[in-house]
Amino acid sequence: MPAETKLAVLAEQGCPVFYFYSTEKYLVHQAVQAACRLLAQGTEEEMTVLDGAAPDVEQLVMAAGTISFFGTRRVVCLPEVDPGAYSEKDLEAFMDTVASLENAVLVLGSVFEAERTGKAKPGKRAQRLIAQCKKLGWAEELAKPGPAQLRQMMTDRAQAQGAELTGPAASALLDRCGEDPYLLENEVDKLAAASGYRTITPALVADMGVVSLEADVFEMVRMVTARNAAAACKKLQVLLRLQQEPIAITAALIGSYVDLYRVKLGQQNKKNYTAVFKDFGYKGSDFRLKRSAQTAAGYTLPQLKRCLNILLELDKNLKGQPVNPQVLLEMALCRLVMEGGSR
Incomplete structure (x- = not known):
């Protein structure tokens, strides 16, 4: 503006x-x-x-x-x-x-x-x-604002109400809401009130922010990438308690790893995440691929291929085996942790 x-x-x-x-x-x-x-x-x-x-x-x-x-x-x-x-x-x-x-x-x-x-x-x-x-x-x-501008917009809006929005909390809101300014403003207003017009923390965003299976699963992927199987399984338990369907969680996991694979493939061909966004015909914002590019740095392309095979096997087992879905999901997460990611 x-x-x-x-x-x-x-x-x-x-x-x-x-x-x-x-x-x-x-x-x-x-x-x-x-x-x-x-x-x-x-x-x-x-x-x-x-x-x-x-x-x-x-x-x-x-x-x-x-x-x-x-x-x-x-x-x-x-x-x-x-x-x-x-x-x-x-x-x-x-x-x-x-x-x-x-x-x-x-x-x-x-x-x-x-x-x-x-x-x-x-x-x-x-x-x-x-x-x-x-x-x-x-x-x-009027050019579309980038993540940095949106963070500043949220920070200013929180300050105008006497609240403080921490940097990690602003990033968490972007993960959950994407780059929708209307939704971000509404979330800041809601969370400012929930904080008693004091400090909006990442924990408050996780507890009271807009529910986004994609954002929650991507957070779980980052835990896997950091080789933190305990935190990833704990996050999975929270999603299941919120009555998220195991098949939907698996689909979101597959989507996240497909994004990682595509971005990694683009990097090997000297194409950034913006080029990948265009080449594969993504809709909306390229913010999700920007996050994927950061996470994909912890993997090799062969590792990501094996991760996708683990998730394909998980999908087949969920649809064809009379085993507790939580057990299948936790086993898959542990295999993903062992397969690769940041070391």
Whole structure:
């Protein structure tokens, strides 16, 4: 999101249009809200909000053309506009209105699909509107925040409520929630309250954080990698007490080791985890592969092949043998510990 000082300078200069777009709805929402708050400061004029992907152009014309009783320009906000949803005729009328603003300042926001590079992929009509807004005022693509930025965002949010979020706790939240800012904010708010607005610890995240089988199993994999069979089995017992199905736990284990194998294979072919993410067609964030790359450093490729064979055998035994599933899972974890990982 652009710095508020930058927005303030643009507003002072009379910038007629602010356009924020991204692949992330959260970022667009935050930027649009920040710009609207800034533009509305010191005025008594109510902001006009036109919701939806394609607000009626006549409504926009009326809102933008109405003269303010207070001698200030009206703020007209279109928080989720999609230029591709307009017909060619309506888009031309929309752009004509943007080009002839006198009594209003527009704040626009759009969310677009992502390209393989992770950048926004606006369509041709959106590209035309972006180009016009850049020429007339301000248009900016908001880059998706990385783990470091998300940790800082969570830390700041906790501090604003009088709580402290430790570094390990922030990492644990990322493991459980992924890189979803909305979910991370909600979790910080919940855990800050649970901590009595004191310190949010990894233990509190584990006890009260959002339940994520994938995150819990990956934590178990890291225990295996560290050759800590006792801790891995203890974690398994917790998952079973939470009534996680043995087959689901096994599937998550297999998924984690497949990720490790793919990343390790990529490393041997001089490809980083980002390239692996693209080549294998993963969806969403590449954060899970970044974690896998760190864990895969403790293995050789042959070790990971043998680990996958152990898990294949576990899967077959769970589906075909009348043996206690917990016993089968614990045996598999101990075999994985013996097979490889950090030494």
